[in-house]
Amino acid sequence: RKEVEQDPGPFNVPxxxxxxxNCTYSNSASQSFFWYRQDCRKEPKLLMSVYSSGNExxxxxxxxNRASQYISLLIRDSKLxxxxxxxxxxxxxxxxxxxGSGTRLQVQP
Amino acid sequence: NAGVTQTPKFxxxxxxxxxxxxxxxxxxxxxxxxxxxxPGMGLRLIYYSASEGxxxxxxxxxxxxxxxxxxxxxxxRLESAAxxxxxxxxxxxxxxxxxxxxxxxxxxxxxx
Numbered sequence: 001r002k003e004v005e006q007d008p009g010p011f012n013v014p015x016x017x018x019x020x021x022n023c024t025y026s027n028s029a030s031q032s033f034f035w036y037r038q039d040c041r042k043e044p045k046l047l048m049s050v051y052s053s054g055n056e057x058x059x060x061x062x063x064x065n066r067a068s069q070y071i072s073l074l075i076r077d078s079k080l081x082x083x084x085x086x087x088x089x090x091x092x093x094x095x096x097x098x099x100g101s102g103t104r105l106q107v108q109p
Numbered sequence: 110n111a112g113v114t115q116t117p118k119f120x121x122x123x124x125x126x127x128x129x130x131x132x133x134x135x136x137x138x139x140x141x142x143x144x145x146x147x148p149g150m151g152l153r154l155i156y157y158s159a160s161e162g163x164x165x166x167x168x169x170x171x172x173x174x175x176x177x178x179x180x181x182x183x184x185x186r187l188e189s190a191a192x193x194x195x196x197x198x199x200x201x202x203x204x205x206x207x208x209x210x211x212x213x214x215x216x217x218x219x220x221x
Contacts, residue, residue, distance in 0.1 A: 031207050042215070044152070046209045046211070049209055097154075097210060101150060
């Protein structure tokens with residue numbers, strides 16, 4: 001079983017929709033989590049850090065459920081520019097992050 | 110702001126050739142990392158350096174060597190390139206544990 005698992009998608013949603021991705025992790029030692037956004041063949045860019053129960057930044061909300069070992073990302077009012085792959089990442093503090101394979105989002109006009 | 114800079118951006122090699130991928134960061138970060146990313150897969154850690162003068166193996170170190178030249182620079186060397194090493198290589202840096210990593214824009218490497 002992978003340490004961090006994500007639904008690969010793609011999630012096809014219309015502009016303006018709300019979409020949510022879930023990510024499950026198996027290593028209970030993970031202390032912090034991150035959501036990165038990756039555009040096709042480009043570098044991952046940090047979208048949000050999650051250190052406690054959750055975080056919110058504009059249209060983006062991340063929730064952490066340690067009991068069930070999952071992290072979610074909610075995107076409200078989707079824009080065409082939100083189309084990308086979203087990577088869920090766990091950090092056990094052992095000098096390395098564990099990356100999920102990513103969830104692909106396609107926002108359609 | 111430069112952040113993490115990788116060179117070259119693209120490279121084509123023949124099987125058996127060697128080359129070094131360069132990475133430099135200007136954020137005064139302690140830790141640096143090399144990843145590879147293959148289609149449909151997540152990033153896999155090749156090597157990392159927790160601080161200047163130290164390096165450690167990651168998940169997929171075979172066929173690679175690294176050098177942490179100073180606090181800014183961390184290079185990745187392929188001694189004898191193989192087609193299985195065709196990939197996109199990303200360098201990243203971070204200040205320390207539980208902090209996000211910042212990535213360079215990648216080196217696209219093809220080995221024929």
